[in-house]
Amino acid sequence: MSGSLAANVIEFARLLRRAGLPVGPADMLAAQDALTHIDIGNRAEVQTALRTTMVHRHEHAAVFDQAFALFWRDPAAGQFDAMMAMLGEKAPKPDPRPAPGSRRVAEAFTGRRDQRESEQAPEYDAVLTVSEAERLQTMDFEAMSAAEIAAARTEIRRLHLPLDLRRTRRTRADPRGAMIDMAATLRTGLRHGGEMLTLARATRTVRPPPLVVLCDISGSMSRYAQILLHFLHAVANDRDRVSTFLFGTRLSNITRQLRHRDPEAAFALVASQVPDWSGGTRIGEAIEVFNRQWARRVLGQGAIVLLVTDGLDRDGAKGLAEAMDRLHHSCRRLIWLNPLLRWDGFEPKSQGIRAMLPYVDEFRPVHNLASLRALITLLSRPAPIRGRFMGIPT
Amino acid sequence: MNPKSVDETAKLLASQGYVADRSLATTVHLALAMARPLFLEGEPGTGKTEIAKVLAAGLGRRLVRLQCYDGMDLSAAAYEWDRARQLLAIRLAEATGATASVAQDIYSRAFLQARPLLSAIDPDQPPAVLLIDELDRADEPFEAFLLELLADFQLTIPEYGTIRAATPPVVVLTSNRTREVHDAIRRRCLYQWVDYPDAARERAILTARAPGLPAKLSAQVVGFVQALRESELFKLPGVAETIDWANALAHMDRTELTPEAVDDTLGVLLKYQDDIAKVRGETAARMVEAVRDVAA
Numbered sequence: 001m002s003g004s005l006a007a008n009v010i011e012f013a014r015l016l017r018r019a020g021l022p023v024g025p026a027d028m029l030a031a032q033d034a035l036t037h038i039d040i041g042n043r044a045e046v047q048t049a050l051r052t053t054m055v056h057r058h059e060h061a062a063v064f065d066q067a068f069a070l071f072w073r074d075p076a077a078g079q080f081d082a083m084m085a086m087l088g089e090k091a092p093k094p095d096p097r098p099a100p101g102s103r104r105v106a107e108a109f110t111g112r113r114d115q116r117e118s119e120q121a122p123e124y125d126a127v128l129t130v131s132e133a134e135r136l137q138t139m140d141f142e143a144m145s146a147a148e149i150a151a152a153r154t155e156i157r158r159l160h161l162p163l164d165l166r167r168t169r170r171t172r173a174d175p176r177g178a179m180i181d182m183a184a185t186l187r188t189g190l191r192h193g194g195e196m197l198t199l200a201r202a203t204r205t206v207r208p209p210p211l212v213v214l215c216d217i218s219g220s221m222s223r224y225a226q227i228l229l230h231f232l233h234a235v236a237n238d239r240d241r242v243s244t245f246l247f248g249t250r251l252s253n254i255t256r257q258l259r260h261r262d263p264e265a266a267f268a269l270v271a272s273q274v275p276d277w278s279g280g281t282r283i284g285e286a287i288e289v290f291n292r293q294w295a296r297r298v299l300g301q302g303a304i305v306l307l308v309t310d311g312l313d314r315d316g317a318k319g320l321a322e323a324m325d326r327l328h329h330s331c332r333r334l335i336w337l338n339p340l341l342r343w344d345g346f347e348p349k350s351q352g353i354r355a356m357l358p359y360v361d362e363f364r365p366v367h368n369l370a371s372l373r374a375l376i377t378l379l380s381r382p383a384p385i386r387g388r389f390m391g392i393p394t
Numbered sequence: 395m396n397p398k399s400v401d402e403t404a405k406l407l408a409s410q411g412y413v414a415d416r417s418l419a420t421t422v423h424l425a426l427a428m429a430r431p432l433f434l435e436g437e438p439g440t441g442k443t444e445i446a447k448v449l450a451a452g453l454g455r456r457l458v459r460l461q462c463y464d465g466m467d468l469s470a471a472a473y474e475w476d477r478a479r480q481l482l483a484i485r486l487a488e489a490t491g492a493t494a495s496v497a498q499d500i501y502s503r504a505f506l507q508a509r510p511l512l513s514a515i516d517p518d519q520p521p522a523v524l525l526i527d528e529l530d531r532a533d534e535p536f537e538a539f540l541l542e543l544l545a546d547f548q549l550t551i552p553e554y555g556t557i558r559a560a561t562p563p564v565v566v567l568t569s570n571r572t573r574e575v576h577d578a579i580r581r582r583c584l585y586q587w588v589d590y591p592d593a594a595r596e597r598a599i600l601t602a603r604a605p606g607l608p609a610k611l612s613a614q615v616v617g618f619v620q621a622l623r624e625s626e627l628f629k630l631p632g633v634a635e636t637i638d639w640a641n642a643l644a645h646m647d648r649t650e651l652t653p654e655a656v657d658d659t660l661g662v663l664l665k666y667q668d669d670i671a672k673v674r675g676e677t678a679a680r681m682v683e684a685v686r687d688v689a690a
Contacts, residue, residue: 022577024581026581027581030428030430030584033428034424034428034584037423037424037427037428038399038400038420038423038424039399039400042400044416044417044420045400045416045420048416048417048420048421048424049420049424051585052420052421052424052584052585052586053424053584055585056433056577056580056581056583056585057580057585058435058571058587061587168464168465168533169464169465169466169467170465170467170533170535182477183469183475183477186475186477186480186481189484190497240534288626291628292626292627292628296570296571296572297571297572297573297574298573299572300530300531300572300573301464301533301573322668326628326668
């Protein structure tokens with residue numbers, strides 16, 4: 001391959017990385033190799049060859065195609081920044097906020113805890129209004145101290161969701177197991193010259209099923225946003241197979257952002273990704289979008305769905321019952337956590353609540369969601385006996 | 395013999411009745427030329443599994459298929475020691491007094507039963523196309539186990555040693571995305587998203603897969619299905635459903651779409667009651683009207 005083409009591939013990989021695509025050196029080598037097997041004069045073939053080697057997920061393909069169209073038109077290196085701007089911009093921006101973790105670094109240096117200045121509510125800062133129907137806001141979360149993070153980690157260990165263990169088809173060695181492991185029996189037998197003195201036994205392993213959290217972040221839920229995000233972050237980093245979605249007027253998948261070990265960095269990522277903090281809610285639509293786009297991808301293998309919402313729906317519960325019915329059919333257990341306002345003794349006046357109740361396996365109202373601890377205690381209570389569940393009050 | 399160019403690859407696929415778009419043909423060509431596994435992701439019924447079958451037939455290789463499921467372990471996927479015969483061998487050794495070497499003898503190739511993965515890289519057998527189907531159904535531990543096989547086309551069996559393919563198999567992995575497959579697998583493969591075909595390609599597929607279908611019916615079927623894919627259904631119909639539906643209509647001796655015919659056969663196309671209820675009746679009649687105009 002000619003030197004300039006190789007250089008261009010490297011340059012292109014740089015562009016992709018800055019656009020947020022994970023393109024490693026191995027991908028670059030594969031791309032250069034791929035280009036030797038095709039007709040370089042054919043633009044479509046070059047695009048496919050680069051895409052198939054440098055993109056590993058369908059959701060990255062759109063960014064790739066955009067970048068390809070821009071770069072291979074005129075790969076003059078000087079226009080890099082202009083290109084990045086056109087790509088919808090993931091290039092570094094001056095960030096007025098302190099870097100994630102800076103509070104903890106400061107703490108570490110001074111050797112003492114900051115007095116918390118802030119009993120203030122989280123700050124909202126309205127950026128732009130796309131339409132009357134959708135108030136798009138960004139949200140800043142209070143920084144967490146190291147002690148708070150540690151406390152959150154300890155708390156989350158107590159979380160034990162009902163029906164949380166599921167037998168898998170895999171086995172592990174267990175002297176009291178019900179199954180006989182022939183392979184292990186024979187191996188131990190060999191030590192005694194092929195005399196099988198003991199039978200090695202095994203039992204099925206259990207593991208928690210996948211957990212999918214759908215969390216409402218509309219205006220009426222905003223006072224719980226901080227606690228819920230701490231909870232979501234702690235859960236996402238404590239168990240495997242956790243998928244997290246936020247919804248207000250639209251649905252955002254924040255699973256990858258929450259995987260960030262550092263909660264502040266994770267929250268910053270989440271805040272930058274989610275456009276509809278504290279707006280209205282369209283529960284029905286959000287759940288329907290989830291059903292269509294995500295249900296089949298994340299609800300496999302007996303998943304539990306935890307739905308966190310107050311059920312106050314702006315659309316007057318349009319399409320909500322159908323969407324809930326579909327969701328209920330697609331998962332193994334649907335738990336609804338409802339942080340009710342204080343003195344609303346539970347009266348399902350809202351249409352949204354009435355539409356949703358028939359389709360949940362478990363309804364868990366909480367009257368004062370003040371702490372992570374309260375939330376975890378609530379979720380860890382044993383499951384109600386099936387069929388004995390709260391009929392719908394009329 | 396691997397095809398030399400993208401065109402030849404497309405021709406190879408077409409010769410087996412597979413109508414691939416340019417992008418898919420390019421990726422398949424690269425997978426063959428670079429001897430890299432091919433990871434196909436896409437909605438059910440878009441012809442992912444079919445590619446492996448077509449490649450096997452076109453390249454004259456044997457097809458080794460591994461259908462994945464939750465909890466699949468080594469003994470189901472790769473190899474298993476023949477325990478019963480091992481036990482007999484031990485007893486026999488005791489009877490003849492040749493116990494000295496028995497520990498070694500019972501872990502020889504003769505006692506090793508090949509499952510799909512081992513069979514695909516067995517140097518004593520002709521070259522293979524290995525289809526690892528619906529990888530998303532397997533659990534993560536199995537994926538981790540695949541890594542060695544995908545990177546080096548070899549398998550390490552602790553009691554025996556490493557078995558390496560004489561001719562690297564053509565490996566095709568498919569996923570319906572019911573779960574995200576781990577990045578480590580993706581990195582080792584060439585990735586291709588297999589999308590629903592456009593109208594022209596879908597008609598070509600129908601011509602290849604349901605020959606003898608009246609041209610008018612075929613155009614209307616494709617128009618109807620394409621319109622369905624624009625609507626908000628829980629499960630959109632795949633190409634496999636289109637073919638089934640066209641065949642179903644042909645069986646009923648239909649020469650063109652009518653609202654009644656659609657209502658009667660909707661279960662071939664849509665597999666969820668909510669979706670059927672949404673489409674059946676008025677919506678279907680309106681859509682039939684629309685495609686009738688297009689086809690006329």
